Amino acid sequence: MLLIERVHGKDLSGLNAVVVGRSNxxxxPMANLLLAANATVTVAHSRTKNLPELCRGADILVAAVGRPEMIKGEWVRPGTTVIDVGINRIAAPEKGNGKNRLVGDVAYAEAVDHAGAITPVPGGVGPMTIALLMANTLTSAYLASNLPRPQF
Ligand SMILES: NC(=O)c1ccc[n+]([C@@H]2O[C@H](COP(=O)([O-])OP(=O)(O)OC[C@H]3O[C@@H](n4cnc5c(N)ncnc54)[C@H](OP(=O)(O)O)[C@@H]3O)[C@@H](O)[C@H]2O)c1
Structure with missing residues (x-):
């Protein structure tokens, strides 16, 4: 949400958000956060029909599928904000025998030309999650000690 806020601000009124994946x-939770920020939210999953078309209607596209590079560049409408939550380890023989590399749920090399903003994998949602986990831990410690909430 902080990444999205950087692009669109806190109020997502009038924006279409598509979340691919319906895990707990x-x-x-991502769909609920987007709804709370006034986005119009569609949640897609493995039984969804016409997923490419649905994705092309998104102003904000969140991929949480767990399938390497499933969301293609042509599914991303020009200017869309793409948040790739996926972490998938795939074989990378070009790096040597038995080597792997990490990719997201979005075909980044294709999508980067369409997206207005896009998170890479690795280096996007993962480090942001770690940073926010540390921030939340610090906030909890402050509040548990009756100290004022720290500002970041
Ligand atoms: N960056 C981070 O900090 C972080 C944190 C957590 C997870 N992750 C990553 O995020 C990804 C998703 O994690 P998760 O725990 O949400 O996975 P999950 O529990 O396996 O859920 C995957 C979701 O994707 C849907 N799906 C699967 N195949 C699909 C398809 N072909 N078309 C449309 N939807 C499809 C599933 O639909 P159904 O419900 O119909 O089966 C399900 O709702 C994984 O790559 C995971 O490693 C990253």
Whole structure:
């Protein structure tokens, strides 16, 4: 949400958000956060029809599928904000025998030309999650000690 806020501000009124994935850990909470920020939210999953078309209607596209590079560049409408939550380890023989590399759920090399803003994998949502976990831990410690909430 902080990444999205950097592009669109806190109020997402009038924006279409598509969340691909309906897990309890990512898809559903993300959809709720987007709704709370006034986005119009569609949650897609493995039974969704015409997923490419649905994705092309998104101003904000959140991928939490767990399938390497499933969301293609042509599914991303020009200017869309793309948040790739996926972390997938795939074989990378070009790096040597038995080597792997990390990719997201979005085909980054294709999508980067369409997106207005896009998070890479690695280096996007992952480090942001770690940073916010540390921030939340610090905030909890302050509040548990009856100190004022720290500002970041
Ligand atoms: N960056 C981070 O900090 C972080 C944190 C957590 C997870 N992740 C990553 O995020 C990804 C998703 O994690 P998760 O725990 O939400 O996974 P999950 O529990 O496996 O859920 C995947 C979701 O994707 C849907 N899906 C699967 N195949 C699909 C398809 N072909 N078309 C449309 N939807 C499809 C599933 O639909 P159904 O419900 O119909 O089966 C399900 O709702 C993974 O790559 C995970 O490693 C990253």
């Amino acid at each position: 850990i990512v898809g559903k």
